[in-house]
Amino acid sequence: MISNRKKRSWFICTGVMLLLAVMALSGCSTTNKTADSPSKGENTSTQQATADKKLVMAYTWKPSGVDPHGDNSWDVMRSGAGETLVRLNEKLEPVAWLAKEWKQDSPTVWTFSLQDKVTFHDGKSMDAESVKASLLRSIEKSHLAKDLLDVKSIDVTGRLSLKITTNQPNSALVSNLADPSTIVLDVASMKDEQSYPAMTGAFKIKAFNKDQSLVVERYDEYWGEKARLAEATMKFITDGNSRLLALQSGEVDVATDIPVDNAEVLKKNDKLQVLSAPSLRTHMIVYNMESPVFKDAANRKVVDSLIPRASIVSAIMRGYGTEASSPFPSILFFGKVERKALDGTAEQLLTKDGWQKDAQGTWTKQGKPFEVTLLTFPQRPELSVMAEVIQSQLLKEGIQVKIRKVENIDEALTKNDWDFAMYSMLTAHTGEPQYFMDMFYSSKSEANVSRYGSKPLENLLGSLKLAKDTAQRNAVTLQALDIINTDLPQSFIVHPDNVFGVKKGVEGFTPHPIEYYYITAQSDIAE
Amino acid sequence: MIRFILERMAQLVIIVFVVSTLTFVLMRLAPGDPATILLTAHNVPASEEALTALRKELGLSESLHIQYVNWLRDVFTGHWGTSYVSKESVLTELWNRLPATVELASAGFAVMTLLTLGMGLAASVKSSGWLDRLGRLFALLGSSIPSFWLGFLLIYLFSVRLGWLPSMGREDWTHLVLPALTLGAGLGAVQARVLRAQMLELGDRNFVKAAKARGFSRTHILFFEIFKHAILPIITLLGTNLSFMLAGNVIVETIFSWPGLGKYFIDAITQRDYPVIQGYVIFAAFLIVGVQCLVDVVQAAVDPRLRLR
Numbered sequence: 001m002i003s004n005r006k007k008r009s010w011f012i013c014t015g016v017m018l019l020l021a022v023m024a025l026s027g028c029s030t031t032n033k034t035a036d037s038p039s040k041g042e043n044t045s046t047q048q049a050t051a052d053k054k055l056v057m058a059y060t061w062k063p064s065g066v067d068p069h070g071d072n073s074w075d076v077m078r079s080g081a082g083e084t085l086v087r088l089n090e091k092l093e094p095v096a097w098l099a100k101e102w103k104q105d106s107p108t109v110w111t112f113s114l115q116d117k118v119t120f121h122d123g124k125s126m127d128a129e130s131v132k133a134s135l136l137r138s139i140e141k142s143h144l145a146k147d148l149l150d151v152k153s154i155d156v157t158g159r160l161s162l163k164i165t166t167n168q169p170n171s172a173l174v175s176n177l178a179d180p181s182t183i184v185l186d187v188a189s190m191k192d193e194q195s196y197p198a199m200t201g202a203f204k205i206k207a208f209n210k211d212q213s214l215v216v217e218r219y220d221e222y223w224g225e226k227a228r229l230a231e232a233t234m235k236f237i238t239d240g241n242s243r244l245l246a247l248q249s250g251e252v253d254v255a256t257d258i259p260v261d262n263a264e265v266l267k268k269n270d271k272l273q274v275l276s277a278p279s280l281r282t283h284m285i286v287y288n289m290e291s292p293v294f295k296d297a298a299n300r301k302v303v304d305s306l307i308p309r310a311s312i313v314s315a316i317m318r319g320y321g322t323e324a325s326s327p328f329p330s331i332l333f334f335g336k337v338e339r340k341a342l343d344g345t346a347e348q349l350l351t352k353d354g355w356q357k358d359a360q361g362t363w364t365k366q367g368k369p370f371e372v373t374l375l376t377f378p379q380r381p382e383l384s385v386m387a388e389v390i391q392s393q394l395l396k397e398g399i400q401v402k403i404r405k406v407e408n409i410d411e412a413l414t415k416n417d418w419d420f421a422m423y424s425m426l427t428a429h430t431g432e433p434q435y436f437m438d439m440f441y442s443s444k445s446e447a448n449v450s451r452y453g454s455k456p457l458e459n460l461l462g463s464l465k466l467a468k469d470t471a472q473r474n475a476v477t478l479q480a481l482d483i484i485n486t487d488l489p490q491s492f493i494v495h496p497d498n499v500f501g502v503k504k505g506v507e508g509f510t511p512h513p514i515e516y517y518y519i520t521a522q523s524d525i526a527e
Numbered sequence: 528m529i530r531f532i533l534e535r536m537a538q539l540v541i542i543v544f545v546v547s548t549l550t551f552v553l554m555r556l557a558p559g560d561p562a563t564i565l566l567t568a569h570n571v572p573a574s575e576e577a578l579t580a581l582r583k584e585l586g587l588s589e590s591l592h593i594q595y596v597n598w599l600r601d602v603f604t605g606h607w608g609t610s611y612v613s614k615e616s617v618l619t620e621l622w623n624r625l626p627a628t629v630e631l632a633s634a635g636f637a638v639m640t641l642l643t644l645g646m647g648l649a650a651s652v653k654s655s656g657w658l659d660r661l662g663r664l665f666a667l668l669g670s671s672i673p674s675f676w677l678g679f680l681l682i683y684l685f686s687v688r689l690g691w692l693p694s695m696g697r698e699d700w701t702h703l704v705l706p707a708l709t710l711g712a713g714l715g716a717v718q719a720r721v722l723r724a725q726m727l728e729l730g731d732r733n734f735v736k737a738a739k740a741r742g743f744s745r746t747h748i749l750f751f752e753i754f755k756h757a758i759l760p761i762i763t764l765l766g767t768n769l770s771f772m773l774a775g776n777v778i779v780e781t782i783f784s785w786p787g788l789g790k791y792f793i794d795a796i797t798q799r800d801y802p803v804i805q806g807y808v809i810f811a812a813f814l815i816v817g818v819q820c821l822v823d824v825v826q827a828a829v830d831p832r833l834r835l836r
Contacts, residue, residue, distance in 0.1 A: 064612045241679065444575070
């Protein structure tokens with residue numbers, strides 16, 4: 001009997017422990033409710049807060065912090081908390097924002113006049129000194145800002161005026177000042193680890209929950225039109241399907257970067273709508289100019305002419321994109337160029353170049369078949385599908401393509417065992433062509449993945465920096481694109497659209513080719 | 528017991544050494560230059576000057592053996608490096624995400640344990656009834672439905688169609704329900720079949736017949752004779768699966784945007800955040816060895832014979 005009693009008490013103990021574990025679990029959850037979701041508590045804090053409008057966005061990326069001069073400047077800009085001296089309008093032209101106006105004094109000197117009565121989120125006034133300090137910090141912290149601005153010195157010439165001198169002529173300076181890496185902040189606010197960066201936007205940062213969300217609230221002392229929303233939350237949902245389901249379940253009002261395959265599902269839901277806008281991205285093929293086959297421009301032109309762009313746009317992109325004829329989409333003035341037609345048929349061109357078709361219908365030259373390796377990568381799944389379509393099309397014409405999927409395309413392109421590769425690039429992220437072309441086509445640039453070199457093109461890129469106005473810049477860019485489309489170091493396939501899923505009743509959310517402005521003062525939601 | 532703990536500590540050091548060396552070598556063999564990836568995160572091309580400066584800043588310009596010696600020294604002195612992405616201490620980053628993973632793993636473990644015990648015992652008592660058939664069906668589904676699919680099904684049903692539960696995030700207890708079910712349901716259903724089989728097999732043993740002959744009640748025999756012996760292999764399974772939930776719970780955390788270690792690990796892989804990947808693997812090794820030690824102790828407590836071996 002004593003033994004049985006021992007057994008019984010052992011089991012009672014086990015049962016109690018199990019019960020305690022379950023209770024601890026529920027307690028753990030409750031604790032986290034208050035610790036990790038400050039926005040949740042706000043929902044019931046006051047009657048006023050309940051009446052105020054809040055918008056929730058399912059956001060693709062997951063910033064590691066909220067320093068706008070770090071790697072997360074885009075995320076901060078998209079939250080509506082940060083502003084730059086210049087912003088880009090829907091035509092991608094630079095327009096006044098924190099800077100009221102500007103003028104170019106010489107090829108390397110610019111003077112900017114700032115808006116008056118702008119205050120930072122910590123209540124301090126914005127003046128030329130604070131803007132100078134902010135720009136210098138952005139150059140120090142961000143490699144991109146340093147490259148884009150190429151600043152030699154910044155001088156304060158008045159309470160609200162400053163002079164920026166660049167190392168070399170930089171006609172794209174004004175547009176480049178729209179890049180989020182140059183967001184203006186009160187530098188002193190970055191020294192206090194307990195507070196969030198004090199910027200100037202219509203919203204100020206209320207809470208940043210790492211891995212979970214960025215919450216911003218209306219800044220009542222904002223210098224411009226006050227925000228219509230009391231609060232906006234960007235929830236970080238990196239998985240595309242999870243973003244879609246969060247939108248369908250009504251947990252979020254807007255979901256960014258909806259995969260085009262899912263757009264059709266959303267369209268069938270009468271509570272939701274799909275919005276899209278042309279992006280500044282280009283899906284392309286890059287040719288290895290050192291490849292035995294593709295060092296010959298004729299072969300690149302033949303492949304380029306055989307790419308079924310129309311089918312790719314309709315079948316793979318489901319209509320969410322436009323055929324590409326240059327690195328830049330046609331929403332940009334300098335993107336409006338015609339693709340050069342092939343001089344004759346592909347067959348004529350190859351025959352003229354010494355290729356012959358063998359018994360199996362494959363093109364051969366000096367006993368070697370026209371066989372090439374095409375690289376693709378998994379991070380942009382649509383590119384792998386495009387690669388298969390292109391492979392099939394080229395095979396029909398007698399060109400053998402071996403597809404090789406690599407984990408990291410940038411790493412693979414530094415090696416020499418490839419002939420051509422699928423690639424995707426944001427080509428005019430400030431509405432200006434200069435930065436991309438310098439990086440992508442200069443023979444000295446490590447980002448020149450095709451290993452392409454053209455003296456005339458490099459001369460034109462030099463002229464682009466000296467261009468006096470937009471008209472001259474556009475003219476020089478068009479000349480540069482003419483060289484690129486003649487030499488064809490890349491085949492431009494499609495400019496994809498940005499696709500958003502939006503709950504009906506959300507207002508002021510306008511997809512924009514520039515992907516910086518998501519939550520703005522105009523964002524609103526119906527009661 | 529002290530000798531037992533010392534043996535486990537020695538094992539832990541060896542495992543950490545082997546794991547850290549393997550991780551370091553494999554990470555360096557993997558394609559991808561973190562400097563390029565960091566600078567092109569927004570697909571804007573990076574200048575050569577910026578790349579060189581960043582490589583120097585990240586310590587990637589040092590030779591491989593110097594990087595290894597530095598890494599190994601740091602692992603054993605608690606300096607697990609700084610994340611390339613967040614610029615924060617890796618140990619702090621992992622530690623900050625541990626509560627979310629422990630919370631989800633505990634909830635998943637609770638679901639798994641309740642299902643294992645409830646369905647296993649019920650199916651063994653009514654070994655040819657509808658409960659048994661239902662248990663078999665659940666076990667079949669549990670072993671054949673991948674967790675990512677089950678997760679999406681649950682979200683679709685309970686969040687999209689019925690609107691009862693949230694589909695993602697970590698706010699209050701309601702956010703825990705679907706990921707915990709996804710994590711624990713399949714494993715629990717399968718383990719319930721193991722428990723049932725054990726219970727039925729032990730039911731024919733002589734010690735059970737002897738207990739019946741002595742006139743003990745059915746409930747007493749079931750819980751204090753059969754179940755006590757049948758639970759031993761289940762404890763091993765529970766321990767192994769708890770390790771999996773703590774250290775390998777990547778898919779469920781990703782589907783439900785649960786801000787734990789698994790999701791952090793996946794993001795680190797995408798961003799080639801070497802210090803985080805290496806730190807996570809060692810952290811996971813600690814967790815797995817720790818849980819296995821716990822399983823050994825629990826087993827020894829349940830079955831005193833194991834203490835003599």
